[in-house]
Amino acid sequence: MISAEDLYSNYQSTLNSCELFAGLKKDQWLDLLNHFHEEKWSKNSCIINHQKFLFHFYIITRGRIKMYNVDDFSHKEHTLFLLKKGDVFDLFCLLDGIKHKVYYECLDEIRVLAIPMEKLREWLNKNPWQYEHFLSYAGGMMRALESNVSQLIFTNITTRLLKLLLENVNLKSQKLEHINDLPNKEIANLIGSTRAVVNRHLQQLKQNGSINIARNQLEIRDISLLLEELEKQNGNQK
Amino acid sequence: MISAEDLYSNYQSTLNSCELFAGLKKDQWLDLLNHFHEEKWSKNSCIINHQKFLFHFYIITRGRIKMYNVDDFSHKEHTLFLLKKGDVFDLFCLLDGIKHKVYYECLDEIRVLAIPMEKLREWLNKNPWQYEHFLSYAGGMMRALESNVSQLIFTNITTRLLKLLLENVNLKSQKLEHINDLPNKEIANLIGSTRAVVNRHLQQLKQNGSINIARNQLEIRDISLLLEELEKQNGNQK
């Protein structure tokens, strides 16, 4: 068992970037971290037990986890969120304590900080001014879901793909992040399409010189070309 | 200005069915209702000012309001939620205080109870145990949005239409509610399609005897036929 002090010094920057617990001072963190322990999950491991998230709440400190849905009939997958360092889960369970029928898969070696759901709820009750951050975080997530719905209804695959790429460009380095090493299949799951179709569109982007493609490797060559393409799409849908 | 006492006696049953304020005793309601006033909005009136909802929070006591999105480019509409008696809005603004770019239109003569956002926030801070209900309500809304996303990705128009119908059947009376008097165009907006396509599918349901159609009037004739049709759709999507 690692002490709260050690957890804090190890993950200080991640914890402070964590919107859900915004504004906590060091001693407040230490108080809270007493209830946390660390877990390591290996790459490609899946969590299919929906119950699990009723009992613990997690903060990711390293690696990516996809949260996805599987259709009972077609067995197709759809990735709802790609969780990264500083993200938390499962917020659905925390909010209303009801089982959340959704799956998780680790895309990298994962480290998480875990706290028993009960302890977190107790802590919230003892520190009610923190509720505000939780509400506001929930608001952000609802907006994300809503904009997801709108995109699905209003825009075609090309547009969704372009937006996905643009949202994951690091502004400083101009490089593609988070999704750059995913196979076409996973890209497809993120925008609600299929491998073949995504590949078809990626080929087009490659041909006009806006991206480079290699095995499990996407690279942005020219952002302005991508933006131009997006404009063109918007125009088409009039 | 109507007194809190009067508001309470007029709308007691609506207020008590309001999940967001679950468990409030009469005197607690009276305390809160002091900050409320009543408004009447006329049928077909629209609210397109996104700012408005930063300053007041509303509870519907009568009539239906649709909350919808419009695509900037195609000008298509999509109805996110059909709000009814006992529903509240805008939760997005309440949660994080950020402008919510969404439109509202009254489908009937509307009565709402309105409270200044600030007053509601103050009241929450004074009664922090109420936060739990707000969190849990937000959770429910997130689940609704998530299942909306899944439906859009996994299922075809027929399935979405069938589910919409089945979700709006009153279990006791076996009659269609809430959406029974909407024109095809509005039905289409609810499931993310177009009038012509929805009509095409409705005709089929009419032909196999599961529904009746008249001008601005949908009627369920045989629920079991609808359920059967749904099964068939699920099977097809294997």
Place this chain on the structure above:
DNA sequence: GATCCTGAATGACCTAGGTAGCACAGGGCT
């Protein structure tokens, strides 16, 4: 009654995107 206006019904057409199949390339393994 005559005149509008909105919405329903229908048919013809078009296309984005899903599907299936196969050849091939790279990278890791024994």
Place this chain on the structure above:
DNA sequence: AGCCCTGTGCTACCTAGGTCATTCAGGATC
């Protein structure tokens, strides 16, 4: 080296659903 496995690239095909245009039907109003 030879093998296997996972992804990619590309073809040819199919169809659900979007689009457009026109006719028809029911209420409401004058």
